[in-house]
Amino acid sequence: MIPSHSPVDVETQAATFRECFAHLQREIGRVFVGQRDVVDQLLLCFFCQGHALIEGAPGLGKTLLVRTLSDALSLRFARIQCTPDLMPADVTGTNLLIETPSGGREFSFQRGPLFANVVLADELNRATPRTQAAFLEAMQERHVTIFGVTHTLEEPFSVFATQNPIEMEGTYPLPEAQLDRFFFKLHVRMPGVEDLAEIITRTTGVAIEHATPRFSIGTVCDMLALVKRVKVAEPALRLVLRLVRATHPDAGDAPETVKKYVRYGASPRAAQAIILAAKALALVSGRYHVAVEDVRPLALPALNHRIIRNFHGEMEQISSETIVERVMQTVGE
């Protein structure tokens, strides 16, 4: 896409972005009750073209959330239920030997579910490491290579994987290197009583709410490009760098909690994720630059899965969220 050269065009695009964001919030809110922060972070992740790992107990609406997002943008949606016998070819697609109309036979590539705009990988931790690797390679490279032929994935492309934190038997926990590929890790928590009552009311009646699409893929792609053009103010950049640096136990300004319970801190991908998401948040806030205020709410989802605890941290059950919050307290403006 050719970037706009007129300030008026950019302002129009920014206004459209804000309108689209508000529309998605509204439409998702009609179907998915509560969890506003999770919804906002999921939308930011999508507009930054990142992938999110959604963690939560069964029945909290993780799948519904991702499907509603796809419906509200009229994007191609694919769902993969991961099991131990799921093969990489089942995800990426494979070459099949088919008969041609002339009677001959040839290999034809049959696209897997990864060739969609929004992919939901349900219970990714139940897939074998080999299948997980296929997923994560596609997520990182945005293309798959089958029999030496590279197939580019569609734009926009986002994978939202879920995992169940309580049923760990028979699962293959994602290695840290693969966790790092996820832009955000979102926690869907048990809703409150009022939200729960609303959920029951909506889902047990006759009428079922559906999200209404309004913006085309082209418009969405324009907005994705606009996000990357947003400027970053130096104080915000410095704050991000200090945050990431403070998660490393060998850093001088790391808090005592990090030095005691962290084995390895966040990678540069964490800084990239925070800055990109902050750019989208700045646009939502009506600015063309990232401010310090944009960084703070994004630190937790971007850092919590990138901090590797040591033995003491795991034994004392110090959560990554606790460590990130301590880092946030330590690193001021």
Add this chain to the structure above:
Amino acid sequence: MPTSSELFTARLAGFRSRAWLVLFANNLCAALTIASATLISAQLLAGVPRPAGWTWLMVTATASGVAAAVVSYLGRPTLRTTASAIDRALALEDRVIAGLQSANQDDVISCLVVREADKALQRALRQDVFPFRSRRYGVLAGVVFGGAVVLSLADMGRSTTLRLSPSAGGAGAGGGTTAAATATPQRDSNAPPTIASSGERRSPRLSNPGPAPQDDARPADIKPEAPSSGDDRRADAIGVPESQSSSTGATSVNAGESTGRQQQDSVPAGPVSEASAGPATASAGRSPSSRLRGAGTQGGSSDARQAGRGAGGVSGGDVTAASSGASARMASTASSRSFAVAARAAAEAALTRDDIPPELRRYVRDYFRALQGKAPSSRTGPQR
């Protein structure tokens, strides 16, 4: 036509100037407080040279200003720090600093960022962002500096009293007094208090002229009927016994003039010396009484009256009245040397009795030593 980036940068530079000014004011308050407190401490502490006088006050104020200017220059705010301060003060969500970063870029987003920042700056007031919050410190600096001024003025008054005390009786002659004011430079405020010797007090113009045939006519045996305040001061200062003090009181008939001389220190020297030239020259070679008469009765001329007025703010008529009364009593034949010897003996006796503060004893000794040494030569000058 300046671009929006240039306008924005210029506007930001205005804020930086304001920040610099506030910084200078704060530093000035701090420097003035510290310097004034140091000055006060030096004046109050014993064993430290006592700085006093207008010179030290001026040095304090000037040094504070220079120090504040230097520190402000070294810590002068940059455009970047100014932009950060504006963002923090007005909660502008880093708009200004982002605008500053984007000011040199020409892409569309940068233009929008600069425009947003410029709008924010247009709405902002410099005094809101960088207010003079040092009012409390300014009051503190003013109070401390005022205290230093008061102490210095008090010290100056004390040193003037010390300087005038011994001369109140001895340098009573109107012409001599005026000449002393013109010939003796203003004592430096930081110099230790000195008691000027008779030689210092004598005007060159008065000590040189011609013969002084009546020098032997000393007023040592004159007993004043009503010692003036100058006499009291002198007696207190040097511890001269009352009898001796009263004998010197003969020459201190013009104590009123001496008192006036305290004021005379602030009178410009030029007109005073000019005014004193007439009667002083006219009375050269005469005894003080005759000279006083010359300035008073004979010198009822305008010059003499001018001299009296210029010397102590006393009109010529007053001088005439005072001197005519004094001349009637100044008929002594005692030698000045005998007077000096007696006075010195009395002073030394007082020194041994601890009546003189230890720090002033040296001056008392010097005074009488000088008085004794100069006595013969004083024959050529006017009587004291």
